[in-house]
Amino acid sequence: MARLNLLEETRYEKLPVSVYGNQQEASLAVAGRIAKLIRDKQAKGEQAVLGLATGVTPIRVYAELVRLHKEEGLSFKDVITFNLDEYYPMKPDAAQSYVTFMYENLFSHVDIDKAHVHIPDGTLDKEDVVAFCLDYEKQIEELGGLDLQILGIGRTGHIGFNEPGSAPNSGTRLVTLDDLTRSDAARDFGGKANVPTKAITMGIGTIFKAREIILMAWSAKKAPIVKKAVEGEISGEVPATYLQLSDHVEFVLDEAAASELTRFDTPWLVKDCSWDDNTLKKKAVIWLADTIGKPVLKLTEEDYNNHGMAQLAVEQGPVYNINIDIFNQIQHTITGWPGGKPNADDSQRPERALPAKKRSVIFSPHPDDDVISMGGTFIRLVDQGHDVHVAYQTSGNTAVWDDDVLRYMEFAIDFTNSIGEDSNHLTKLYEEMRAFFPQKQPNQIDTREIRNVKGFIRKTEAISGARYAGLPDDHIHFMALPFYETGKTKKNTVGEEDIQLTIDLLQKIKPHQIFAAGDFADPNGTHLVCFNIILAALDRLKATEDWVKDCWLWMYRGAWHEFETHEIEMAVPLSPQEVIRKRNAIFKHQSQKDRPVFPGDDAREFWVRAEDRTSDTAKKYDKLGLAEYEAMEAFVRYRF
Structure with a gap:
């Protein structure tokens, strides 16, 4: 058997x-x-x-x-x-x-x-x-x-x-x-x-x-x-x-x-399932609605029977009650208050109402993941008065074109000369860089000076983006985690210093909310490494720091993939104007625009990917019978 x-x-x-x-x-x-x-x-x-x-x-x-x-x-x-x-x-x-x-x-x-x-x-x-x-x-x-x-x-x-x-x-x-x-x-x-x-x-x-x-x-x-x-x-x-x-x-x-x-993906098509698992039930009903192109509330018993879900209909029917239950669950993920809505019943909301003003830290593995992935939510948290910090975990200095280095060096030399200062040292460095680049082999480590310039380019772009989102400079943190600073695309293993730097920052902020990249399909692998560093830091802190018990960790996705609809626990709708503000924040990262060094397998620019992804999420909610929004940023809570 x-x-x-x-x-x-x-x-x-x-x-x-x-x-x-x-x-x-x-x-x-x-x-x-x-x-x-x-x-x-x-x-x-x-x-x-x-x-x-x-x-x-x-x-x-x-x-x-x-x-x-x-x-x-x-x-x-x-x-x-x-x-x-x-x-x-x-x-x-x-x-x-x-x-x-x-x-x-x-x-x-x-x-x-x-x-x-x-x-x-x-x-x-x-x-x-x-x-x-x-x-x-x-x-x-x-x-x-x-x-x-x-x-x-x-x-x-x-x-x-x-x-x-x-x-x-x-x-x-x-x-x-x-x-x-x-x-x-x-x-x-x-x-x-x-x-x-x-x-x-x-x-x-x-x-x-x-x-x-x-x-x-x-x-x-x-x-x-x-x-x-x-x-x-x-x-x-x-x-x-x-x-x-x-x-x-x-x-x-x-x-x-x-x-x-x-x-594994649609097990109800090949075996009897345990429908006491609410996650599986939610996934199946959303799959059914998407498969036959109906809103959730219009699904019928015949639809269930014809698509391998007769067992669910028999055990927990009538199906309209199942539909209402799942519809409500999806609806309760939608919130315009990602930091919680003050003075409101939060029993059906994804975030807590209290404290009304939260300390939030957005961890960004690369210097642009914050605005690409959750720029609309970032801006809304600031607009709604929360104490928001952003922490850029790595310098991103391997993802800058060599000719950008020369362009910035030329600017620095001209500016130095314009104010009457001696630019001889800069000129010497510039000539060394110009001589180095034509001889550079694929993935050869840049000189320390070149790595520094590339890091400075990413840093200034990140500052510009975070300022545009509304942050003061003392809420913008550059961690430069050592595991990344190899000068090569192959990174070191995570060390004690990476974890301790993260512990130090978290102890300083004592956040009620953490937002972190949960996009583990990132082709460069940095997102997963950075996420695990955060988990390691929290694991140590929870033994001694009471605030950790009340800290919620929300995962966002980057430019590569979105969460599946049944996984989403918080969906933040964006208005057309907020989509434009997010786009402008992404545009601050000029070195990553048009043609980034490591674009992945998608030819679209990062801002286009971000808008298409959030627009697609909104369309999926709309097709399920929910309200129609311009765009949605999605989050899943990690329970540590």
């Missing part, structure tokens, strides 16, 4: 899927399987032939393999490896090369014979690539094929660098990279312009010949493409769907990457 239930739950899934609580658990499981394969082969006096992947996804797998080697004696002497791909052209000692990646993360830490390591050669002359690729295939075949191939998945659905349009029988070859793939790699190269346009990759046909294939995916960013790969129709537009044709493949996911699969 249990097997039948599982088959029913997974009936939309066209290949085997294993889901783990988090990527650490999943990585340990995959590493354990690789280790078992190696040991089983060694026991038979055979060599294990592994197909290996690069990127963020397998890093923890490799770390566990290194641990198993050092602490449990796992030997790689009889292991032969073939990597999936390499950028072209690419020098093997470049920071972005997959040769560098593999040696840094695995090969330099284990006892593998370097002659057994095979990685596509990114230094070949173009006329030699075809012969190299044929030989790569031949070497794999002469060894009897790959015992195990591990894969990640790109957001285009690529496996290896087999981009949309790849043939299912394709072999190792030179390919042109998809624009989205290059955008995703931009941060590693210090900008998309530096990302190679081509790569050498194993083909889908080569991958298929492996006796076992494990595709790994972590995080909610991968959830949409995982759903297409697992539940979608086989299509060259999503190369990973070809894996549905293999009898030897398994997808290994964490919960976030699996979140859009039917059994």
Whole structure:
């Protein structure tokens, strides 16, 4: 019976899927399987032939393999490896090369014979690539094929660098990279312009010949493409769907990457649910209204029955009562008083009425997240008389164009000369910068002086934006958390000083409200790091500081994704005029306008994304039957 239930739950899934609580658990499981394969082969006096992947996804797998080697004696002497791909052209000692990646993360830490390591050669002359690729295939075949191939998945659905349009029988070859793939790699190269346009990759046909294939995916960013790969129709537009044709493949996911699969996203379609879970009930009713295009209060019993929700209708009906309950819950998230409405009944409002004047701190991971993400709420909190502070957690100095540095230096030199001061030192620095930039390699660390100028640019823009929102200068705080200040896109791990700086600021303000970026799909990863620093600081403070017990933490989303409607706990409507004021605050960040250094995979400017996102949220509320607003900023309360 249990097997039948599982088959029913997974009936939309066209290949085997294993889901783990988090990527650490999943990585340990995959590493354990690789280790078992190696040991089983060694026991038979055979060599294990592994197909290996690069990127963020397998890093923890490799770390566990290194641990198993050092602490449990796992030997790689009889292991032969073939990597999936390499950028072209690419020098093997470049920071972005997959040769560098593999040696840094695995090969330099284990006892593998370097002659057994095979990685596509990114230094070949173009006329030699075809012969190299044929030989790569031949070497794999002469060894009897790959015992195990591990894969990640790109957001285009690529496996290896087999981009949309790849043939299912394709072999190792030179390919042109998809624009989205290059955008995703931009941060590693210090900008998309530096990302190679081509790569050498194993083909889908080569991958298929492996006796076992494990595709790994972590995080909610991968959830949409995982759903297409697992539940979608086989299509060259999503190369990973070809894996549905293999009898030897398994997808290994964490919960976030699996979140859009039917059994997790809309479980009422495949199994009986516990409708005592109000969050699930709210999600299902909103989904139903959106699916059939009706306001919540117009949903009928027939609608419930025809869309997998008959059980809910029977257990908690009549359905009109369910509709009213959910409608009221959604309506109670709407408030024009994000700091609480004084002298008002707050039993049905998202924020407390008291104290009437709250101390609020807005944590902004980068110097523009505050106004991009919640600029309208920021301005409204100030207008309504609350004691608002903004804390910029990082300098954002890696996200400024080099030519902006020269422009500001030229201004400083001219201004210094205009007031009769000696500008020789500035001129010398300027000439050094001009000489440095043409020789600068992708993601090379800027000089300290250049980093400072870039930081000053972001700082002055943030001050301008915060002043426009109505803050006095002594309520604008620049934390410059040390984990970020590496000069590189790769940041340090969080240290004690990062947490202590946050503790010091919180003790100084003693806020009733904290607003923090809960946009963990941020492609740069800074939002999640900054959020965890805040949590660590609060965790320490709650033991000694009484004010923490009365402090509410609200999460906002950035330029990347909005909360799902059923998740929203506070929706702050914005008037047309407030939308314009928010736009003007965003415009103060001139270095991020038009064409930022790290735009993500969305070509729209940040202010356009922000307006489209908040407009879309308002439209969703309107379609559910709620009042029609120009825009809405959404928040979810984090209960720590």
